[in-house]
């Protein structure tokens with residue numbers, strides 16, 4: 001399993017698996033805390049969308 005965080009790119013951090021992608025605890029917390037008007041919110045949204053698309057594409 002690839003332990004590189006999909007969001008910050010750090011290796012070997014403990015975290016969660018989201019649709020086959022690794023997301024570290026710090027980024028998970030940041031996602032939860034991000035406000036809609038936060039610039040990072042849009043970035044997280046894009047990354048999660050990409051993770052989701054990759055997941056769908058590899059499922060077929």
Ligand SMILES: [Zn+2]
Nearest residue numbers: 005008024027
């Ligand atoms: Zn991270």
